[in-house]
Amino acid sequence: xxxxxxxxxxxxxxxxxxLSARAMSSVSLGFGATYLPPMDESFSSGMEESQNWILSGExxxxxxxxQTQGMVLLAKSEEETLAVQMxxxxxxxxxxxxxxxxxxxxxxxxxxxxxxxxxxEYPYFQLSGGEKIAADEISFLDAVLQSPIYLQMxxxxxxxxxxxxxxxxxETNQTIEQVIEKGQWWEIFVPNTGCLSLAVLLKMK
Numbered sequence: 001x002x003x004x005x006x007x008x009x010x011x012x013x014x015x016x017x018x019l020s021a022r023a024m025s026s027v028s029l030g031f032g033a034t035y036l037p038p039m040d041e042s043f044s045s046g047m048e049e050s051q052n053w054i055l056s057g058e059x060x061x062x063x064x065x066x067q068t069q070g071m072v073l074l075a076k077s078e079e080e081t082l083a084v085q086m087x088x089x090x091x092x093x094x095x096x097x098x099x100x101x102x103x104x105x106x107x108x109x110x111x112x113x114x115x116x117x118x119x120x121e122y123p124y125f126q127l128s129g130g131e132k133i134a135a136d137e138i139s140f141l142d143a144v145l146q147s148p149i150y151l152q153m154x155x156x157x158x159x160x161x162x163x164x165x166x167x168x169x170x171e172t173n174q175t176i177e178q179v180i181e182k183g184q185w186w187e188i189f190v191p192n193t194g195c196l197s198l199a200v201l202l203k204m205k
Contacts, residue, residue: 022158024064026203027059028202028204030057030058030163030165032198033053033054035198036052036054054073055073056071056073056074058201066090069090070087070089071087071197073085077120079114079119080119082114084113085113087169089107092105101156101157103153107150109147109176111143111147113126122136123135125143128147131146149175149176151170153168162201165201168196168197169195172188172191173190173192
């Protein structure tokens, strides 16, 4: 029991030293690219193809080791027109080595919106399972509750005002509505698809 107490105290001391080496809070604006691997092929088989990469932007806020993240990805709809994917995440930002090497663990919800365009008669939300509902037939909150839950794991480095991130973003088969109705929250760890996200962050505060 005494050994466990010593180990726990040591871990808490290391964590406190790591946290004290960086600012208590920060706000960052980021830009990057997200790789969507081809279906039914190996993960890395399409990395050299530009059509498998989409642009993304994000806004991050951190307080101590808690982090919120909002991402916007410019994807393509099934009709090959512009689709905007919005993903909101919340989780942990934990320093590993001093104030510059860190890991991220987070979860949230992603909502896909397809605006009116050539071949698109009306703007719609694409919900979990590929279901499409006209934007004027469902509230934004209900669309969020019926959209896929996402999990994210990443590693990064903060070099002064500049941050680098490499993350793996997982789309699950569950929605917030399904988790509330069934109560089987552990099913959110069943992955559907995954993608690699690379980003450069610039600290604004």
